[in-house]
Amino acid sequence: MKRSTFATLMAAFCLVPAAPAHAATIWDGDASKGTGVFGAVLCSDPASLTHQDDDGRGEVWKVNKPLGLERCEAHDIRVGGTEYAWREGAAYYLGWDTMTNTDDAGTIFHWKSNGTNDQHQQNYPVLIEVEGGVLKVFHIKVGERWTLAWSTPVERDTWKRVALGIHTSSDPSRGWVEVYYNGRQVHSFTGRTWDDLGNKPRWGSYGAEVVDNRVINWMDGMKVGTSYADVS
Structure with a gap:
């Protein structure tokens, strides 16, 4: 018996794979969810990563790095x-609000390479510092060759929105970084962004230069996605 036209069309339709859903935000690091959103908390006592109420914002992260220590950081995401x-070979976008109590907060973000010592060629290919009242975005090439990619004056105790687009590649001609500040793209550059054992993000306060500073870094609206729209 001849198959009906309707049945033929239905069979063909079933063979067509469903279109994938739009990949929205990969990670939402809202402080109300607790520290389990991070891979690890790298804060030695009495340093701490906690969350507190902020008028108009609700729960925000508070990184407290006391005098005498060089680090308090949230490491990676879950x-x-x-x-x-x-x-x-992927494009990731990371966005967050930051506010520090000091003009010298040290490294507040780095795209940290996995492994130690001779296990990596770039300890941190991308790094953001607050130093002397200036927010600085660096690209660190193989051999600890630092390049200041972009900078802007910032005020302490004032919220600002930072976002990075990172295309991960161990090939310097294929990796790239986009820098966004307070809602607009301010810079981009190409370079090696993926080290031998891979990379992960860290946020907080870090650096030998801030051992004698008490640094508080508040963070809010922390997101990771596959487009700027996911984290803006």
């Missing part, structure tokens, strides 16, 4: 209870 699997 999605669905497990550490996220970052990969080479």
